[in-house]
Amino acid sequence: MAHNVRGVISRAKGEPVELTTVVVPDPGPGEALVAVRSCGVCHTDLHYREGGINDEFPFLLGHEAAGVVEAVGEDVTGVAPGDFVILNWRAVCGECRACRRGRPWYCFATHNATQPMTLEDGTPLSPALGIGAFAEKTLVAAGQCTKVDPAASPAAAGLLGCGVMAGIGAAINTGNVGRGDSVAVIGCGGVGSAAVAGARLAGAAKVIAVDMDDRKLQWARGLGATHTVNARTDDVVKSVQALTDGNGADVVIEAVGRPETYEQAFYARDLAGTVVLVGVPTPDMRIDLPLLDVFGRGGALKSSWYGDCLPERDFPMLIDLYRQGRLDLDAFVSETIGLGDVEEAFAKMGRGEVLRSVVEF
Incomplete structure (x- = not known):
């Protein structure tokens, strides 16, 4: 029926x-x-x-x-x-x-x-x-x-x-954020804020939230960001480097999906660091990076689809953490x-x- x-x-x-x-x-x-x-x-x-x-x-x-x-x-x-x-x-x-x-x-x-x-x-x-x-x-x-x-x-x-799993998974599953790592998240809407929460959950020592909206940066602080950068007024790459002893972050999560923010993520990471793209671009977008920089900086450039999650594994675990007051x-x-x-x-x-x-x- x-x-x-x-x-x-x-x-x-x-x-x-x-x-x-x-x-x-x-x-x-x-x-x-x-x-x-x-x-x-x-x-x-x-x-x-x-x-x-x-x-x-x-x-x-x-x-x-x-x-x-x-x-x-x-x-x-x-x-x-x-x-x-x-x-x-x-x-x-x-x-x-x-x-x-x-x-x-x-x-x-x-x-x-x-x-x-x-x-x-x-x-x-x-x-x-x-x-x-x-x-x-x-x-x-x-x-x-x-x-x-x-x-x-x-x-x-x-x-x-969808969104919260995509962000948490971008940090934990795709970015492999570990204890003591430094993490920068560019774009702090729903997915980016979830990436902030995921980085803190994974034990990151420093979580830098980047956005152009002070309201979103405040939300990110509430979810575990230790530092914030307003991209409207501050140079993102230089700000992230300044907050990481001049090195750049171990993991940079790009949660916007635009060429200019991806380029920021690429240069805001430490040598041998990881960039995770979880923001969704449109079909017309292109990125132009010097191939020598891609080679010379080492590390990993990753894309995260649904936070590389396995629902039957990740959903019950995250709900348990929620029920325990940890998420x-x-x-x-x-x-x-x-x-x-x-x-x-x-x-x-x-x-x-x-x-x-x-x-x-």
Whole structure:
């Protein structure tokens, strides 16, 4: 039996989002029906609305979510009705060359539900990142459900489904930040602030937050930054070097996704240091660096996709740290809103007024 629920869609490029009825089918083999409890408003959803991901409109937006499994299809054993889960967009296949080599966080064949969710007239919807959680219920592949402690706040837990995990993972998994390291994070929105928290969690001795907005720098301090640099008034490279005995940081995390900030990250690292790109660039962007500098500085230039996370490993661990008071996920929740408030949440995000607006059901 299909379920008619309220959901937020993007019908055409650049148009305001629309609250409408979404038809969600019962789960088929390998699928799970999830009653959504919360969903963060992520910049990726805005990218979908603006046509920056692809042109497969209409989109069912929302992907940074937590909820409760209502039903599962045949052959599903990992989750069951009643389980509290965080939704993820990396349901690993277990069979591709990355999975076979023991690196499932690089899985090249992640999968989603096969049945479409639709509008009432039968028009199929493209769910954001294969999830589509700006809806009262959503249909996903069972592997996209990661069971966690149900005592966790849904609004906080759901943020691990994308931005917060991307930032924490960029520091811990991709950057391999270790005890005593110096770390600089360029760009302190939701992902960058999470990278700050991840660096502190990993034991970094010095965490330098870089942004052009003093409000974001203050948020970063609350999440563990030991120093801040306002890029509007200060030279980023020289400032980071001055704070690291003239050397540069051991790890620099670029959470903006622009050529000029990547160049800052490249030169703000120590010799043999690591640069991690977690900010998402657009297809037209290019970087021009002297190849001799790439060779002569050594170290590593890395990209971080979803924080190189493995949801079944990382989500429960981070929720445990949250429950122990060692990871303040609540600090990322700037406000809770209703489904009808998503368009205004996009505007607040664009003005830099929030780390995350979170839809609660």
